[in-house]
Amino acid sequence: xxxxxxxxxxxxxxxxxxxxxxxxxxxxxxxxxxxxxxxxxxxxxxxxxxxxxxxxxxxxxxxxxxxxxxxxxxxxxxxxxxxxxxxxxxxxxxxxxxxxxxxxxxxxxxxxxxxxxxxxxxxxxxxxxxxxxxxxxxxxxxxxxxxxxxxxxxxxxxxxxxxxxxxxxxxxxxxxxxxxxxxxxxxxxxxxxxxxxxxxxxxxxxxxxxxxxxxxxxxxxxxxxxxxxxxxxxxxxxxxxxxxxxxxxxxxxxxxxxxxxxxxxxxxxxxxxxxxxxxxxxxxxxxxxxxxxxxxxxxxxxxxxxxxxxxxxxxxxxxxxxxxxxxxxxxxxxxxxxxxxxxxxxxxxxxxxxxxxxxxxxxxxxxxxxxxxxxxxxxxxxxxxxxxxxxxx
Amino acid sequence: xxxxxxxxxxxxxxxxxxxxxxxxxxxxxxxxxxxxxxxxxxxxxxxxxxxxxxxxxxxxxxxxxxxxxxxxxxxxxxxxxxxxxxxxxxxxxxxxxxxxxxxxxxxxxxxxxxxxxxxxxxxxxxxxxxxxxxxxxxxxxxxxxxxxxxxxxxxxxxxxxxxxxxxxxxxxxxxxxxxxxxxxxxxxxxxxxxxxxxxxxxxxxxxxxxxxxxxxxxxxxxxxxxxxxxxxxxxxxxxxxxxxxxxxxxxxxxxxxxxxxxxxxxxxxxxxxxxxxxxxxxxxxxxxxxxxxxxxxxxxxxxxxxxxxxxxxxxxxxxxxxxxxxxxxxxxxxxxxxxxxxxxxxxxxxxxxxxxxxxxxxxxxxxxxxxxxxxxxxxxxxxxxxxxxxxxx
Numbered sequence: 001x002x003x004x005x006x007x008x009x010x011x012x013x014x015x016x017x018x019x020x021x022x023x024x025x026x027x028x029x030x031x032x033x034x035x036x037x038x039x040x041x042x043x044x045x046x047x048x049x050x051x052x053x054x055x056x057x058x059x060x061x062x063x064x065x066x067x068x069x070x071x072x073x074x075x076x077x078x079x080x081x082x083x084x085x086x087x088x089x090x091x092x093x094x095x096x097x098x099x100x101x102x103x104x105x106x107x108x109x110x111x112x113x114x115x116x117x118x119x120x121x122x123x124x125x126x127x128x129x130x131x132x133x134x135x136x137x138x139x140x141x142x143x144x145x146x147x148x149x150x151x152x153x154x155x156x157x158x159x160x161x162x163x164x165x166x167x168x169x170x171x172x173x174x175x176x177x178x179x180x181x182x183x184x185x186x187x188x189x190x191x192x193x194x195x196x197x198x199x200x201x202x203x204x205x206x207x208x209x210x211x212x213x214x215x216x217x218x219x220x221x222x223x224x225x226x227x228x229x230x231x232x233x234x235x236x237x238x239x240x241x242x243x244x245x246x247x248x249x250x251x252x253x254x255x256x257x258x259x260x261x262x263x264x265x266x267x268x269x270x271x272x273x274x275x276x277x278x279x280x281x282x283x284x285x286x287x288x289x290x291x292x293x294x295x296x297x298x299x300x301x302x303x304x305x306x307x308x309x310x311x312x313x314x315x316x317x318x319x320x321x322x323x324x325x326x327x328x329x330x331x332x333x334x335x336x337x338x339x340x341x342x343x344x345x346x347x348x349x350x351x352x353x354x355x356x357x358x359x360x361x362x363x364x365x366x367x368x369x370x371x372x373x374x375x376x377x378x379x380x381x382x383x384x385x386x387x388x389x390x391x392x393x
Numbered sequence: 394x395x396x397x398x399x400x401x402x403x404x405x406x407x408x409x410x411x412x413x414x415x416x417x418x419x420x421x422x423x424x425x426x427x428x429x430x431x432x433x434x435x436x437x438x439x440x441x442x443x444x445x446x447x448x449x450x451x452x453x454x455x456x457x458x459x460x461x462x463x464x465x466x467x468x469x470x471x472x473x474x475x476x477x478x479x480x481x482x483x484x485x486x487x488x489x490x491x492x493x494x495x496x497x498x499x500x501x502x503x504x505x506x507x508x509x510x511x512x513x514x515x516x517x518x519x520x521x522x523x524x525x526x527x528x529x530x531x532x533x534x535x536x537x538x539x540x541x542x543x544x545x546x547x548x549x550x551x552x553x554x555x556x557x558x559x560x561x562x563x564x565x566x567x568x569x570x571x572x573x574x575x576x577x578x579x580x581x582x583x584x585x586x587x588x589x590x591x592x593x594x595x596x597x598x599x600x601x602x603x604x605x606x607x608x609x610x611x612x613x614x615x616x617x618x619x620x621x622x623x624x625x626x627x628x629x630x631x632x633x634x635x636x637x638x639x640x641x642x643x644x645x646x647x648x649x650x651x652x653x654x655x656x657x658x659x660x661x662x663x664x665x666x667x668x669x670x671x672x673x674x675x676x677x678x679x680x681x682x683x684x685x686x687x688x689x690x691x692x693x694x695x696x697x698x699x700x701x702x703x704x705x706x707x708x709x710x711x712x713x714x715x716x717x718x719x720x721x722x723x724x725x726x727x728x729x730x731x732x733x734x735x736x737x738x739x740x741x742x743x744x745x746x747x748x749x750x751x752x753x754x755x756x757x758x759x760x761x762x763x764x765x766x767x768x769x770x771x772x773x774x775x776x777x778x779x780x781x782x783x784x785x786x
Contacts, residue, residue, distance in 0.1 A: 002711070022675050026533045027717060126676040128529045135528070136521045138700040140419045265682070268661065282415050283519040283693030289658070289680040300676030307531040311711065318395070318704065324420060 002310035007032045008058030010080055011070035014295025015094070017045065019068070019303060029310060033064055038071075059083055066309055067091045068302060074098040082106070085115045092305040094121030094298050097186075100195035104208040107317055116314035118305035123196045124149055124274040125297030127290045128304065130315075133203040137280055139319045139326065144244035145204050147276040148269045149196045151293025152180040152187035153219050153239040158270040160227060161236050167222055179272050179293040190216035190239060190255040197241040197253055201328070204243055205251045206319025209328045215376045216255040221388040225363045226339055230390075235259040237390060238266055250329040254372055258391040259337065330372045337390045339365045345385045350374050367392060395422050395703035401451030402428045403473055404463035407688030408487070408514075410438065412461070412696060422703060426457055431464075452476055459702055460484045461695065467491040475499065478508045485698040487514030487691050490579075493588035497601040500710055509707035511698035516589045517542055517667040518690030520683045521697070523708075526596040530673055532712045532719065537637035538597050540669035541662045542589045544686025545573040545580035546612050546632040551663040553620060554629045560615055572665050572686040583609035583632060583648040590634040590646055594721070597636055598644045599712025602721045608769045609648040614781040618756045619732055623783075628652040630783060631659055643722040647765055651784040652730065723765045730783040732758045738778045743767050760785060 007023075009016050012035045023030050035051050036058050037044075044051060058064055059080070067084040069077050074097040081098070084091050086109060093099065099106065099119050110117055120130050124147075133145065148154050152174050159170035171188070174180040186192045194216040201207050219239050230237050240258040245251050260267050265287050269275040274292030277285055291297040333352060340346060346366055354368035375382070375389065382389065400416075402409050405428045416423050428444050429451050430437075437444060451457055452473070460477040462470050467490040474491070477484050479502060486492065492499065492512050503510055513523050517540075526538065541547050545567050552563035564581070567573040579585045587609040594600050612632050623630050633651040638644050653660050658680050662668040667685030670678055684690040726745060733739060739759060747761035768775070768782065775782065 002715075018675060022534075026674070028531065028533055126673075126679060128525055128679075131529055132521055132525070135701070135706070136524055136697050138421065138697070140421055141415075141696065141700075280519075280693060281419070282411060282689055282696060284684050284690065286519060286521075287680075287682040289682065291677050296675060297677065300673060303534065303675055304529050304531070307534075308528070311709070313528070316704070322395075 002029050003312065005030050005066045005306065005310055006064050007066050007068055007306070008061065008064040009035045009068045009070060010055070010058070011035075012037050012044065012051070013070065015070050015299040015302060018295060018299040020046065022303065028307060030306060033061070034058055055080055059087060059089075065089055066306065068306065069093040069095060070302070071095070074101065078102050081117065082109055085109045085117060086113050088113065088115060090116045090309045091118070092121070092302055092309065093117065093119050094302055096122040096192065096195040096199065100198040100211045103199065103202055107320070110314070116309060116312065118308060118313065118315070119199070120305050121298045121301035123199050124276055125151065125290060125292040126300040127274055127276055127288045127292075128301070129200065129276045129288055130203050132278075132288070133200065134315050137204065137278065139205050139322070140248070141281040142204055142245060143279040143281060144242065145200055145276065145278050146240055146242040146244070148238055148266055148274050149241050149276075149292070150187055150193040150239055151272040151274055151291070152184065153193070154269065154274070155179050155272045155293065156188065157219060157237055157239065160222070162270065166224070185220075188218050188220040190218035193239060193241045193255045197243060197255060201243045201251060201253055203315070203319070205245060205326050206317070206322055207251055207326060207328050209253060213328065213330070214253045214255065215330065215372055215379070217257065217375070217389050219257050221386055222257070223339065223388060226388050226390065229337070229365070230259060233259070235261060236267055238269070240266065240391070245326060246332065249326060251326050252329060252332040252372070254334075256336070256389060256391045259393065261393070330376055332372045333369050334372060335367070335369050335392045337365055337367050337392055339363070339388045340385055341387070342385050345378070345381055345387060348378055348381055396705065398423050398459045398699065398703055399457050400425045400459050400461055400699070401454065401457040402461045402463065403448070403451070404428075405430050405437065405444070406463065408463050408692040408695060411688060411692045413439065415696065421700060423699060426454070427451055448473055452480060452482075458482055459699065461699065462486040462488060463695070464488070467494065471495050474510065475502055478502045478510060479506050481506065481508060483509045483702045484511075485514070485695055485702065486510065486512050487695055489515040489585065489588040489592065493591040493604045496592065496595055500713070503707070509702060509705065511701060511706065511708070512592070513698050514691045514694035516592050517669055518544065518683060518685040519693040520667055520669055520681045520685075521694070522593065522669050522681055523596050525671075525681070526593065527708050530597065530671060532598050532715065533641070534674040535597055535638060536672040536674060537635065538593055538669065538671050539633055539635040539637070541631055541659055541667050542634050542669070542685070543580055543586040543632055544665035544667055544684070545577065546586070547662065547667070548572050548665045548686065549581065550612060550630055550632065553615070555663065559617070578613070581611050581613040583611035586632060586634045586648045590636060590648060594636045594644060594646055596708070596712070598638065598719050599710070599715055600644055600719060600721055602646060606721065606723070607646045607648065608723065608765055608772070610650065610768070610782050612650055614779055615650070616732065616781060619781050619783065622730070622758070623652060626652070628654060629660060631662070633659065633784070638719060639725065642719060644719050645722060645725045645765070647727075649729070649782060649784045652786065654786070723769055725765045726762050727765060728760070728762050728785045730758055730760050730785055731780060732756070733778055733780045735778050738771070738774055738780060741771055741774055
């Protein structure tokens with residue numbers, strides 16, 4: 001039978017309001033007792049006694065057995081979540097940055113205090129990918145996990161490729177719809193996708209990898225030349241995080257824009273949608289698809305996590321305990337298209353093999369094989385040069 | 394830590410061979426001890442002492458703690474599976490007919506004997522839909538589950554719509570590729586999809602429904618007229634099983650061919666692929682996609698179930714225990730296109746509302762609203778008339 005949950009929520013935005021509405025109308029054996037908010041001046045749609053500005057009003061309330069954390073600030077979120085877990089409350093969070101940066105510590109706290117932290121909403125909106133990696137795919141059998149993890153970037157790329165908007169206009173559209181923040185760097189710089197990839201890597205392969213050790217190249221340097229180049233070859237460009245296992249020993253992780261052909265299942269993933277491709281031994285591709293950006297998809301995943309806590313569901317992190325452990329490595333060759341400005345960049349980058357080179361006054365590119373480590377070592381150089389990098393299959 | 398499993402397999406076809414190969418090469422803490430087969434004369438690719446024709450050589454072997462059942466005969470499979478569960482062995486099966494017909498009894502046996510039966514391979518090949526319904530979607534929040542559950546029918550329909558083959562040629566292609574049996578009735582008659590739907594309904598809504606109480610209309614009466622009609626409207630026809638919840642009280646289940654427009658995510662599911670659409674409150678569509686027919690997709694799901702048994706995973710059937718229970722009902726209005734020959738059929742069928750009617754010497758159809766109960770009551774009449782029914786959205 002299910003356990004009655006009494007919830008305390010941090011944050012009252014679209015997701016919080018939506019959760020409140022749905023919990024009121026459905027027989028879910030759940031009750032929201034109180035919301036902790038930052039700004040007491042803001043007008044609220046619910047009675048004022050449901051709100052407090054003091055975190056401890058929720059964290060110290062013995063009636064509240066479950067905390068739902070929905071705030072932006074990753075460090076404040078970590079304080080709240082770790083305190084809640086240490087005082088015997090289970091927690092649901094959708095804060096990918098906080099989880100990616102503190103995962104190992106959060107797992108230790110869960111194990112030490114016997115509490116459960118669920119975060120399906122942190123990765124790919126409503127797609128239940130964490131659960132499926134955790135429960136369904138043995139790491140020995142999992143070749144790769146990749147896909148479209150960031151709805152904002154994908155929305156921008158769709159507008160550029162399907163509606164011929166330029167980058168800046170497309171970004172503005174995304175911001176107007178609430179799919180991208182005022183400072184869009186987290187999304188278009190590939191950071192958001194990287195945080196999600198680090199979490200995915202953990203549940204896929206039993207690894208803790210600090211996001212700072214994972215290469216992320218975003219779409220923010222995309223130029224009309226790159227778009228024209230892709231169009232001529234009938235490619236689209238998608239921002240694709242990739243986790244793959246090599247030789248049963250190493251796991252490679254990176255976030256790079258990618259040329260995607262019509263044959264790829266990601267080609268048809270448009271706008272704010274996310275799609276995750278799982279390649280497993282003996283199976284062909286598995287594909288999971290759903291909305292990735294906006295409040296509702298996240299809310300749906302958060303609600304699923306809450307309902308699972310009624311049955312004391314917890315991630316077991318089995319793969320972290322396995323006898324033979326895979327290790328993270330950046331020593332891996334990939335093929336890239338690199339548009340650049342300064343010839344010095346090419347010299348520094350140390351391509352293993354160059355298969356194509358084009359030179360005109362305003363548009364120069366190289367296609368060739370390069371080691372991930374070299375891209376990481378020269379990340380600042382690439383940024384300073386306004387270079388754009390795209391993976392070629 | 395994972396438990397070492399010693400497996401006994403019933404059946405040695407593509408799946409059995411594939412499992413053997415992969416278990417040998419991967420470090421999965423699994424060992425196959427023996428295969429039970431029907432025909433001792435057949436040449437085998439493995440040493441003879443791995444095979445026996447006596448079921449009890451596996452069932453009575455105390456070293457074997459896990460049975461994998463991969464035979465065709467549903468009643469023989471039920472004998473094997475129930476005996477295994479009663480003697481303390483966990484079981485993995487992919488036999489949808491057996492499971493759909495005996496689910497309630499099998500759940501009782503599992504609960505009485507504390508053993509676990511997993512059957513992800515029985516529904517939609519490698520797509521982990523049973524697990525996701527069981528674990529991730531609360532029944533209160535689940536509006537509907539539908540999709541393409543039968544790879545053979547879908548392959549035939551794809552060949553007809555994309556390559557302009559006629560039905561008989563397309564069926565032969567499917568048979569040559571091993572996607573359809575010599576007697577294709579189970580597939581093209583919608584029975585296979587119905588067994589899967591009954592299993593899905595159980596994990597989605599906590600209901601036991603006998604397959605004989607669910608309407609299944611297949612694609613075997615599809616004519617060139619129907620194909621032409623669909624093409625003119627830019628529809629494809631897909632065989633779509635549907636489970637949906639009405640008013641938090643009733644669950645409607647049926648398998649009927651459906652006109653699908655380009656806007657539907659099922660439109661692009663072609664050939665032997667399966668796709669499952671989950672509509673949940675607060676989430677938009679979730680879509681799961683993967684190969685549905687052939688040995689490997691099934692093998693992959695079977696292997697995932699086996700690896701899960703190392704951690705004593707079991708379906709909890711939580712939704713069956715919930716306080717408020719949904720009930721199955723066929724009292725539900727749907728809109729259909731009905732191509733018919735004999736006017737008497739129309740009179741008998743008792744349409745609630747007719748919105749379109751066409752009459753020519755060789756091609757007559759009606760589009761209108763009808764109760765599912767009326768289609769069920771007149772199923773034999775429709776078959777005798779060579780009528781074809783398609784759901785209209």
